[in-house]
Amino acid sequence: MEQRRFGNTGLTVSALGYGAGHIGRPEMTEQEAEQILHTVLDLGITLIDTARGYGLSEERIGRHLAHRRQEFVLSTKVGYSVEGYEDWTGPTITAGIDRALKTLHTDYLDIVHLHSCPLEVLQQGDVVEALVRAEEAGKIRVAAYSGENEALQYAIDSGAFGSLQFSVNICDQRVIDNGLKLAYEHELGVIAKRPLANAPWRFAERPVGEYAEEYWVRLQEMGLSPGELEWDEFALRFTAFLPGVSTCIVGTSRIENLKRNAEILKKGSLPSGVVREVREAFAAKDWEWVGQI
Ligand SMILES: NC(=O)c1ccc[n+]([C@@H]2O[C@H](COP(=O)([O-])OP(=O)(O)OC[C@H]3O[C@@H](n4cnc5c(N)ncnc54)[C@H](OP(=O)(O)O)[C@@H]3O)[C@@H](O)[C@H]2O)c1
Numbered sequence: 001m002e003q004r005r006f007g008n009t010g011l012t013v014s015a016l017g018y019g020a021g022h023i024g025r026p027e028m029t030e031q032e033a034e035q036i037l038h039t040v041l042d043l044g045i046t047l048i049d050t051a052r053g054y055g056l057s058e059e060r061i062g063r064h065l066a067h068r069r070q071e072f073v074l075s076t077k078v079g080y081s082v083e084g085y086e087d088w089t090g091p092t093i094t095a096g097i098d099r100a101l102k103t104l105h106t107d108y109l110d111i112v113h114l115h116s117c118p119l120e121v122l123q124q125g126d127v128v129e130a131l132v133r134a135e136e137a138g139k140i141r142v143a144a145y146s147g148e149n150e151a152l153q154y155a156i157d158s159g160a161f162g163s164l165q166f167s168v169n170i171c172d173q174r175v176i177d178n179g180l181k182l183a184y185e186h187e188l189g190v191i192a193k194r195p196l197a198n199a200p201w202r203f204a205e206r207p208v209g210e211y212a213e214e215y216w217v218r219l220q221e222m223g224l225s226p227g228e229l230e231w232d233e234f235a236l237r238f239t240a241f242l243p244g245v246s247t248c249i250v251g252t253s254r255i256e257n258l259k260r261n262a263e264i265l266k267k268g269s270l271p272s273g274v275v276r277e278v279r280e281a282f283a284a285k286d287w288e289w290v291g292q293i
Contacts, residue, residue, distance in 0.1 A: 001044030001262060006073070006246045007189035009142045009162045011110060013073050015240055016265045017047035017191065018258070019251035024055030028253060034064045039255050041071050043262045049165070049191060049249045050104075051077035051115055052096060058103045066105035075165075075191065076100050077115035077146055079127065088121045093130035097139055108139060111189070113146035113165055116293050119154055128160050142189065148291030152179045156186065163189030163246075167292050169197040169239050170224065171215040173282040175291050176242060184244030194292070195239040195248035201231040214292055222281040227274070232257075233264045238278055241269035 002015040018040045023033040037060070040048065048065075050057040058076060065072070078096030080087040085095050093114075100109060112134065114127060121127055122145075131143045145155035146165035155161055156179060164183055168175050172194065183190045198212035200219050207213050226234035240248045250261050269275070282289070 001046075002265065003044075003046065004246050006142075007163055007183070008187040009189050011073050011141065011189065013047040013189070013247040014045045015247060016045055016261055017049055017075075017247040017249040018045050019193065019249035020048055020050040020057045020061060021054045021251045022253040023060050024050075024057030025253070026056060030060070030063075032253075033060045036253070036255060036258065037061065037064045038068075039258055041065070041068055043258065045262070046071065047073045047075060047191070047247045047249070049075040049193075051113075052079075052081055052100065053077070053115065058100060062103050062105035069106055073110045074104065074106065075111035075113070075144070076104070076109055077113040078131075079115045079117050079121075088117055088127055090126035090130035093127055094134065097131075097134050101139065108141065110140070111142045111144050111163055111191075112140040113144040116147045117151070119151040122151060122154050122158065128158065132160060144189075144191075146191075146193075148175070148293055152291070156182050156188070161188065163191065165191040165193055167194045168192045168242065168245065169195050169215070170235050170278055170282070171197040171200070171218040171222070172289070172292055173279065174286065174289060176279075180242060180244045190244055190246045192239050192242075192245045192248040195250055196232060196235045199232065199235075218282075218285070218289060221285045224278065224281050232260070233267070234270070236261060236264050237267060237270045238275065240265055 003012050006013045082092050082095045085092040134140045135143045142162040144163040145161045148166055197215040200212040200216035207216055252258050
């Protein structure tokens with residue numbers, strides 16, 4: 001598995017990361033979650049991304065991987081749902097980090113994001129300050145922001161964050177010439193989320209109400225074809241090799257997809273002509289296709 005520099009943070013991460021949203025679902029058994037988490041590390045994936053809001057995810061990572069903590073970079077997200085604290089205040093950030101340390105059975109967190117907080121919260125300042133204080137105290141290694149569009153731009157301009165997480169994929173490309181380019185220039189770590197665009201090709205009909213719906217609509221309008229390749233390979237190779245992307249976190253509940261994604265990454269970038277076609281197909285239809293949270 002290719003390992004990459006995570007901006008100028010001093011961390012190194014695998015080109016394929018694991019988005020640990022799926023293992024938070026209660027319908028997945030404890031044994032299945034344990035098996036997926038160990039397979040992640042055994043495949044050489046060294047970045048695991050979770051969040052306070054992903055159900056049982058933090059708890060399960062703590063339970064099953066505490067003894068392998070040195071083998072991976074641990075990323076989580078805070079800002080809300082801490083008992084006794086109001087969402088999106090400085091004390092919630094501090095308490096959220098302390099809570100995550102305990103749940104994840106670790107004495108440091110590598111990357112901690114403000115989880116999609118709106119621009120006004122960033123502008124308020126106290127939330128960002130609390131995150132930076134946790135970094136100075138050594139509880140976290142990198143203060144990070146997860147979000148899109150104007151808020152993402154503000155986060156980059158603030159200079160407060162060492163890394164970013166945002167959506168970037170064949171159906172969500174506006175950020176490529178904006179946030180991603182700036183992140184590259186500022187040497188920030190970049191975690192690309194929704195790298196498969198939520199695999200919208202799986203749905204024959206518009207998946208109303210599903211996470212993939214907006215990307216399904218965009219894909220139809222763009223009229224893209226993966227040519228000789230399977231859709232998953234086409235989409236993942238596009239995202240993973242964009243300049244500035246450090247790692248892309250695919251979410252999956254299936255070991256076979258995890259292994260397949262690791263194999264896909266070995267094939268490297270799509271040919272430059274194909275990348276150009278994908279960029280042009282998006283640009284031709286992009287009236288108001290903003291970044292999806
Ligand atoms: N910061 C935020 O606000 C935020 C928001 C969204 C996501 N995220 C993070 O990003 C991660 C990834 O996002 P995501 O799961 O929404 O999007 P994604 O990676 O674009 O899509 C994942 C979906 O594709 C399927 N899949 C995985 N590998 C596949 C393959 N090779 N072929 C076909 N289908 C495949 C998975 O289902 P199966 O279980 O069937 O494999 C899953 O439903 C999350 O787990 C989370 O860590 C963060």
